[in-house]
Amino acid sequence: MKYIAYMRVSTQNQSLGLDAQSEAIKRFIQHDDTILATYVEKDSGKNNNRVELTKAIEYAKKQDATLLIAKLDRLSRNLHFITSLMESKVPFKCCDMPFMDNFTISIIAAVAEREVEMVKERTTAALRVIKTNIDTNGFHISKKGNRITKLGQSEFKKEYWAKGQQAIQVRVASNPNLMKAKAFALSLKASGNFNGVQITALLNENGFKTSTGKDYHHTQTMRLLKG
Template sequence: MRQTGGSFAQTPPSSVKSYVAYLRVSTQKQGQSGLGLEAQRAAVGTFTQTAQLLEEFVEVESGKKNVRPKLQAAMALAKAKGATLLIAKLDRLSRNAGFIFQLRDAGVDFVCCDMPDANTLTVGIFAVLAQHERELISQRTKAALTAKKAQGAQL
Protein backbone atom coordinates (compact mmCIF):
# COMPACT_ATOMS: atom_id res chain seq x y z
CA MET A 1 0.00 0.00 0.00
CA ARG A 2 1.30 3.44 -0.83
CA GLN A 3 -0.16 6.85 -0.40
CA THR A 4 -0.80 8.90 -3.44
CA GLY A 5 -1.93 12.50 -3.27
CA GLY A 6 -5.49 12.05 -2.08
CA SER A 7 -5.73 8.69 -0.41
CA PHE A 8 -4.05 5.39 0.23
CA ALA A 9 -4.17 3.31 -2.92
CA GLN A 10 -4.08 -0.45 -2.58
CA THR A 11 -3.12 -2.28 -5.72
CA PRO A 12 -3.17 -6.06 -5.64
CA PRO A 13 0.07 -7.39 -7.16
CA SER A 14 -1.75 -9.07 -10.07
CA SER A 15 -3.79 -6.07 -11.17
CA VAL A 16 -2.68 -3.41 -13.60
CA LYS A 17 -2.96 0.11 -12.24
CA SER A 18 -4.73 2.67 -14.44
CA TYR A 19 -3.64 6.28 -14.81
CA VAL A 20 -4.83 9.48 -16.45
CA ALA A 21 -1.91 11.76 -17.30
CA TYR A 22 -2.03 15.53 -16.91
CA LEU A 23 0.73 17.57 -18.58
CA ARG A 24 0.98 21.33 -18.18
CA VAL A 25 3.20 24.11 -19.41
CA SER A 26 2.76 27.75 -18.46
CA THR A 27 3.12 29.59 -21.77
CA GLN A 28 2.13 29.22 -25.42
CA LYS A 29 5.82 29.37 -26.35
CA GLN A 30 6.55 26.37 -24.11
CA GLY A 31 3.56 24.59 -25.56
CA GLN A 32 4.65 25.25 -29.15
CA SER A 33 8.25 24.19 -28.57
CA GLY A 34 7.06 20.94 -27.02
CA LEU A 35 10.22 20.65 -24.95
CA GLY A 36 8.55 20.89 -21.55
CA LEU A 37 5.75 18.63 -22.68
CA GLU A 38 8.15 16.04 -24.10
CA ALA A 39 10.07 15.84 -20.82
CA GLN A 40 6.80 15.34 -18.93
CA ARG A 41 5.59 12.79 -21.49
CA ALA A 42 8.86 10.86 -21.13
CA ALA A 43 8.48 10.76 -17.33
CA VAL A 44 4.90 9.52 -17.67
CA GLY A 45 5.94 6.92 -20.25
CA THR A 46 8.66 5.55 -18.00
CA PHE A 47 6.30 5.47 -15.02
CA THR A 48 3.51 3.67 -16.88
CA GLN A 49 5.59 0.94 -18.54
CA THR A 50 3.81 -1.70 -16.47
CA ALA A 51 0.54 0.18 -16.08
CA GLN A 52 -2.36 1.30 -18.22
CA LEU A 53 -2.45 4.91 -19.41
CA LEU A 54 -6.10 5.67 -20.16
CA GLU A 55 -5.68 9.15 -21.59
CA GLU A 56 -3.37 12.15 -21.63
CA PHE A 57 -4.56 15.71 -21.07
CA VAL A 58 -2.35 18.64 -22.08
CA GLU A 59 -2.91 22.20 -20.91
CA VAL A 60 -1.13 25.48 -21.56
CA GLU A 61 -1.97 27.51 -18.48
CA SER A 62 -0.31 29.16 -15.52
CA GLY A 63 0.10 27.07 -12.38
CA LYS A 64 -1.33 30.04 -10.49
CA LYS A 65 -4.77 29.44 -11.95
CA ASN A 66 -6.91 26.84 -10.23
CA VAL A 67 -9.65 26.76 -12.86
CA ARG A 68 -8.25 24.69 -15.71
CA PRO A 69 -10.63 22.84 -18.04
CA LYS A 70 -8.18 20.09 -19.01
CA LEU A 71 -7.29 19.42 -15.37
CA GLN A 72 -10.99 19.22 -14.50
CA ALA A 73 -11.54 16.78 -17.38
CA ALA A 74 -8.55 14.65 -16.35
CA MET A 75 -9.76 14.47 -12.74
CA ALA A 76 -13.31 13.61 -13.85
CA LEU A 77 -12.08 10.77 -16.08
CA ALA A 78 -9.78 9.44 -13.36
CA LYS A 79 -12.64 9.39 -10.84
CA ALA A 80 -15.07 7.82 -13.33
CA LYS A 81 -12.61 5.05 -14.23
CA GLY A 82 -11.21 4.50 -10.74
CA ALA A 83 -7.82 5.60 -12.03
CA THR A 84 -5.09 7.74 -10.52
CA LEU A 85 -4.20 11.19 -11.85
CA LEU A 86 -0.56 11.07 -12.93
CA ILE A 87 1.68 14.12 -13.19
CA ALA A 88 5.38 14.34 -13.99
CA LYS A 89 6.15 16.73 -11.11
CA LEU A 90 4.02 18.31 -8.40
CA ASP A 91 4.53 21.85 -9.74
CA ARG A 92 2.93 20.74 -13.03
CA LEU A 93 -0.28 20.15 -11.07
CA SER A 94 -0.15 23.48 -9.27
CA ARG A 95 2.15 25.98 -7.62
CA ASN A 96 -0.57 26.75 -5.08
CA ALA A 97 -0.24 24.72 -1.88
CA GLY A 98 -3.85 25.40 -0.87
CA PHE A 99 -5.11 24.03 -4.18
CA ILE A 100 -3.08 20.84 -3.80
CA PHE A 101 -4.42 20.37 -0.27
CA GLN A 102 -7.98 20.92 -1.57
CA LEU A 103 -7.46 18.13 -4.11
CA ARG A 104 -6.18 15.83 -1.41
CA ASP A 105 -9.08 16.69 0.90
CA ALA A 106 -11.56 16.11 -1.95
CA GLY A 107 -10.16 12.61 -2.39
CA VAL A 108 -8.50 13.19 -5.75
CA ASP A 109 -6.01 10.34 -6.01
CA PHE A 110 -2.80 11.56 -7.66
CA VAL A 111 0.81 10.53 -7.89
CA CYS A 112 3.93 12.35 -9.10
CA CYS A 113 6.33 10.46 -11.37
CA ASP A 114 9.34 12.01 -9.65
CA MET A 115 8.20 11.00 -6.13
CA PRO A 116 5.82 8.06 -6.45
CA ASP A 117 6.02 7.01 -2.81
CA ALA A 118 5.36 10.48 -1.39
CA ASN A 119 3.12 10.67 1.64
CA THR A 120 0.96 13.55 2.86
CA LEU A 121 3.89 15.20 4.65
CA THR A 122 6.16 15.01 1.60
CA VAL A 123 3.47 16.30 -0.76
CA GLY A 124 2.74 19.14 1.69
CA ILE A 125 6.38 20.19 1.90
CA PHE A 126 6.86 20.11 -1.86
CA ALA A 127 3.57 21.97 -2.41
CA VAL A 128 4.75 24.80 -0.16
CA LEU A 129 8.12 24.84 -1.94
CA ALA A 130 6.40 25.01 -5.35
CA GLN A 131 4.28 27.92 -4.14
CA HIS A 132 7.38 29.69 -2.83
CA GLU A 133 9.09 29.22 -6.20
CA ARG A 134 6.02 30.71 -7.92
CA GLU A 135 6.31 33.77 -5.67
CA LEU A 136 10.03 34.10 -6.48
CA ILE A 137 9.33 33.81 -10.21
CA SER A 138 6.74 36.58 -9.90
CA GLN A 139 9.19 38.84 -8.03
CA ARG A 140 11.94 38.26 -10.62
CA THR A 141 9.55 38.93 -13.49
CA LYS A 142 8.31 42.18 -11.93
CA ALA A 143 11.88 43.32 -11.27
CA ALA A 144 12.92 42.57 -14.86
CA LEU A 145 9.91 44.45 -16.26
CA THR A 146 10.63 47.44 -14.02
CA ALA A 147 14.24 47.47 -15.22
CA LYS A 148 13.15 47.30 -18.87
CA LYS A 149 10.70 50.18 -18.35
CA ALA A 150 13.45 52.23 -16.70
CA GLN A 151 15.56 51.67 -19.84
CA GLY A 152 12.72 53.04 -21.95
CA ALA A 153 11.45 49.78 -23.38
CA GLN A 154 7.82 49.60 -24.51
CA LEU A 155 6.04 46.73 -22.82
Protein backbone atom coordinates in the same frame (compact mmCIF):
# COMPACT_ATOMS: atom_id res chain seq x y z
CA MET B 1 -2.86 0.21 -12.59
CA LYS B 2 -5.07 2.60 -14.51
CA TYR B 3 -3.78 6.16 -14.95
CA ILE B 4 -5.10 9.46 -16.25
CA ALA B 5 -2.08 11.50 -17.31
CA TYR B 6 -1.97 15.27 -16.81
CA MET B 7 0.67 17.62 -18.22
CA ARG B 8 0.95 21.40 -18.04
CA VAL B 9 3.12 24.09 -19.58
CA SER B 10 2.90 27.82 -18.93
CA THR B 11 2.79 29.01 -22.55
CA GLN B 12 1.61 27.79 -25.92
CA ASN B 13 5.20 27.48 -27.19
CA GLN B 14 6.70 25.15 -24.56
CA SER B 15 6.64 21.99 -26.67
CA LEU B 16 9.95 20.84 -25.20
CA GLY B 17 8.41 21.01 -21.75
CA LEU B 18 5.60 18.74 -22.86
CA ASP B 19 8.06 16.33 -24.45
CA ALA B 20 10.04 16.12 -21.22
CA GLN B 21 6.91 15.48 -19.18
CA SER B 22 5.73 12.87 -21.64
CA GLU B 23 9.07 11.05 -21.38
CA ALA B 24 8.92 11.16 -17.58
CA ILE B 25 5.48 9.55 -17.68
CA LYS B 26 6.67 6.84 -20.09
CA ARG B 27 9.59 5.99 -17.81
CA PHE B 28 7.25 5.80 -14.80
CA ILE B 29 4.70 3.47 -16.40
CA GLN B 30 5.18 -0.28 -15.85
CA HIS B 31 4.37 -2.93 -18.44
CA ASP B 32 1.07 -3.82 -16.77
CA ASP B 33 -0.07 -0.18 -16.35
CA THR B 34 -2.53 1.57 -18.65
CA ILE B 35 -2.94 5.25 -19.49
CA LEU B 36 -6.63 5.70 -20.27
CA ALA B 37 -6.37 9.34 -21.32
CA THR B 38 -3.97 12.28 -21.37
CA TYR B 39 -4.99 15.86 -20.62
CA VAL B 40 -2.75 18.79 -21.54
CA GLU B 41 -3.07 22.25 -19.98
CA LYS B 42 -1.39 25.34 -21.42
CA ASP B 43 -1.79 27.89 -18.68
CA SER B 44 0.16 29.66 -15.95
CA GLY B 45 0.80 27.87 -12.67
CA LYS B 46 -0.69 30.91 -10.92
CA ASN B 47 -4.09 30.17 -12.45
CA ASN B 48 -5.97 27.62 -10.36
CA ASN B 49 -8.95 27.51 -12.72
CA ARG B 50 -7.69 24.49 -14.66
CA VAL B 51 -10.20 23.34 -17.25
CA GLU B 52 -8.22 20.32 -18.42
CA LEU B 53 -7.26 19.30 -14.90
CA THR B 54 -10.92 19.40 -13.86
CA LYS B 55 -11.72 17.12 -16.79
CA ALA B 56 -8.89 14.78 -15.82
CA ILE B 57 -10.09 14.57 -12.22
CA GLU B 58 -13.68 13.87 -13.21
CA TYR B 59 -12.62 11.20 -15.69
CA ALA B 60 -10.33 9.61 -13.09
CA LYS B 61 -13.30 9.42 -10.73
CA LYS B 62 -15.47 7.73 -13.34
CA GLN B 63 -12.78 5.24 -14.27
CA ASP B 64 -11.60 4.67 -10.71
CA ALA B 65 -8.13 5.60 -11.94
CA THR B 66 -5.11 7.42 -10.54
CA LEU B 67 -4.12 10.89 -11.73
CA LEU B 68 -0.51 10.85 -12.94
CA ILE B 69 1.59 14.03 -13.11
CA ALA B 70 5.14 14.21 -14.46
CA LYS B 71 6.28 16.80 -11.90
CA LEU B 72 4.60 18.08 -8.76
CA ASP B 73 5.19 21.73 -9.68
CA ARG B 74 3.36 21.10 -12.97
CA LEU B 75 0.26 20.41 -10.92
CA SER B 76 0.41 23.64 -8.99
CA ARG B 77 2.75 25.69 -6.83
CA ASN B 78 -0.16 26.58 -4.56
CA LEU B 79 -0.29 24.27 -1.57
CA HIS B 80 -3.96 25.02 -0.89
CA PHE B 81 -4.82 24.01 -4.43
CA ILE B 82 -2.92 20.73 -4.08
CA THR B 83 -4.63 19.91 -0.81
CA SER B 84 -8.00 20.71 -2.41
CA LEU B 85 -7.19 18.06 -5.01
CA MET B 86 -6.34 15.68 -2.21
CA GLU B 87 -9.73 16.34 -0.63
CA SER B 88 -11.43 15.41 -3.91
CA LYS B 89 -10.47 11.80 -3.01
CA VAL B 90 -8.80 11.23 -6.38
CA PRO B 91 -5.51 9.36 -5.84
CA PHE B 92 -2.54 10.84 -7.64
CA LYS B 93 1.10 10.08 -8.30
CA CYS B 94 4.01 12.28 -9.35
CA CYS B 95 6.69 10.74 -11.54
CA ASP B 96 9.44 12.82 -9.92
CA MET B 97 8.17 11.98 -6.42
CA PRO B 98 6.85 8.40 -6.52
CA PHE B 99 6.76 8.28 -2.71
CA MET B 100 4.32 11.21 -2.66
CA ASP B 101 0.74 10.21 -1.99
CA ASN B 102 -2.39 11.67 -0.41
CA PHE B 103 -1.17 10.76 3.08
CA THR B 104 2.25 12.34 2.64
CA ILE B 105 0.91 15.55 1.20
CA SER B 106 -1.61 15.79 4.03
CA ILE B 107 1.38 15.84 6.41
CA ILE B 108 2.94 18.66 4.41
CA ALA B 109 -0.35 20.58 4.48
CA ALA B 110 -0.59 20.16 8.25
CA VAL B 111 3.01 21.34 8.69
CA ALA B 112 2.40 24.39 6.50
CA GLU B 113 -0.81 25.20 8.34
CA ARG B 114 0.97 24.98 11.68
CA GLU B 115 3.77 27.18 10.39
CA VAL B 116 1.23 29.85 9.42
CA GLU B 117 -0.25 29.63 12.93
CA MET B 118 3.23 30.08 14.41
CA VAL B 119 3.73 33.22 12.32
CA LYS B 120 0.42 34.51 13.66
CA GLU B 121 1.50 33.77 17.24
CA ARG B 122 4.86 35.51 16.76
CA THR B 123 3.14 38.49 15.16
CA THR B 124 0.70 38.80 18.06
CA ALA B 125 3.57 38.60 20.57
CA ALA B 126 5.56 41.25 18.66
CA LEU B 127 2.59 43.60 18.56
CA ARG B 128 2.10 43.12 22.29
CA VAL B 129 5.73 44.14 22.95
CA ILE B 130 5.38 47.22 20.72
CA LYS B 131 2.16 48.28 22.44
CA THR B 132 3.71 47.79 25.90
CA ASN B 133 6.73 49.91 24.98
CA ILE B 134 4.54 52.67 23.56
CA ASP B 135 2.31 52.66 26.64
CA THR B 136 5.34 52.68 28.97
CA ASN B 137 7.85 54.90 27.16
CA GLY B 138 5.71 56.66 24.59
CA PHE B 139 7.58 55.01 21.71
CA HIS B 140 9.10 51.76 20.42
CA ILE B 141 12.35 51.40 18.48
CA SER B 142 12.12 48.79 15.73
CA LYS B 143 14.97 46.49 14.67
CA LYS B 144 15.65 48.88 11.80
CA GLY B 145 15.93 51.77 14.23
CA ASN B 146 12.60 53.35 13.36
CA ARG B 147 10.76 55.19 16.11
CA ILE B 148 7.15 54.01 16.41
CA THR B 149 4.79 56.10 18.52
CA LYS B 150 1.48 54.46 17.60
CA LEU B 151 0.02 51.39 15.96
CA GLY B 152 -2.20 51.60 12.93
CA GLN B 153 -4.69 49.34 14.65
CA SER B 154 -6.42 46.93 12.27
CA GLU B 155 -4.65 48.24 9.17
CA PHE B 156 -1.24 47.61 10.75
CA LYS B 157 -2.22 44.16 11.94
CA LYS B 158 -3.71 43.17 8.59
CA GLU B 159 -0.60 44.28 6.71
CA TYR B 160 1.72 42.53 9.19
CA TRP B 161 -0.27 39.28 9.00
CA ALA B 162 -0.59 39.41 5.18
CA LYS B 163 3.17 39.78 4.78
CA GLY B 164 3.85 36.90 7.14
CA GLN B 165 1.35 34.65 5.43
CA GLN B 166 2.69 35.54 1.99
CA ALA B 167 6.24 34.76 3.10
CA ILE B 168 5.18 31.31 4.31
CA GLN B 169 3.31 30.55 1.09
CA VAL B 170 6.30 31.58 -1.02
CA ARG B 171 8.78 29.57 1.05
CA VAL B 172 6.74 26.41 1.51
CA ALA B 173 4.20 26.21 -1.31
CA SER B 174 6.15 27.87 -4.11
CA ASN B 175 9.45 26.12 -3.49
CA PRO B 176 9.18 22.72 -5.20
CA ASN B 177 12.70 21.71 -4.10
CA LEU B 178 11.93 22.34 -0.43
CA MET B 179 8.59 20.61 -0.82
CA LYS B 180 10.21 17.55 -2.37
CA ALA B 181 12.85 17.37 0.36
CA LYS B 182 10.18 17.76 3.05
CA ALA B 183 7.95 15.10 1.49
CA PHE B 184 10.89 12.71 1.14
CA ALA B 185 12.02 13.24 4.74
CA LEU B 186 8.51 12.98 6.17
CA SER B 187 7.78 9.80 4.24
CA LEU B 188 10.93 8.22 5.64
CA LYS B 189 10.03 9.33 9.15
CA ALA B 190 6.45 8.07 8.77
CA SER B 191 7.74 4.61 7.82
CA GLY B 192 9.31 4.31 11.26
CA ASN B 193 12.42 2.68 9.81
CA PHE B 194 14.80 5.66 9.77
CA ASN B 195 16.23 8.02 12.37
CA GLY B 196 17.36 11.59 11.83
CA VAL B 197 20.92 10.70 10.92
CA GLN B 198 19.80 8.13 8.36
CA ILE B 199 17.27 10.54 6.85
CA THR B 200 20.00 13.17 6.52
CA ALA B 201 22.23 10.71 4.71
CA LEU B 202 19.42 9.68 2.35
CA LEU B 203 18.56 13.31 1.58
CA ASN B 204 22.14 13.94 0.50
CA GLU B 205 22.49 10.63 -1.34
CA ASN B 206 19.39 11.46 -3.40
CA GLY B 207 20.66 14.90 -4.37
CA PHE B 208 18.48 17.11 -2.20
CA LYS B 209 19.93 20.53 -1.33
CA THR B 210 19.10 23.18 1.24
CA SER B 211 17.77 26.60 0.23
CA THR B 212 21.39 27.77 -0.02
CA GLY B 213 22.37 24.86 -2.28
CA LYS B 214 24.31 22.92 0.33
CA ASP B 215 24.07 19.37 1.67
CA TYR B 216 21.79 18.68 4.59
CA HIS B 217 23.13 18.39 8.13
CA HIS B 218 21.34 16.76 11.05
CA THR B 219 20.08 20.08 12.48
CA GLN B 220 18.65 21.16 9.14
CA THR B 221 16.94 17.80 8.72
CA MET B 222 15.32 18.15 12.13
CA ARG B 223 14.01 21.58 11.14
CA LEU B 224 12.72 20.10 7.91
CA LEU B 225 10.87 17.35 9.78
CA LYS B 226 9.37 19.83 12.24
CA GLY B 227 8.32 22.20 9.44
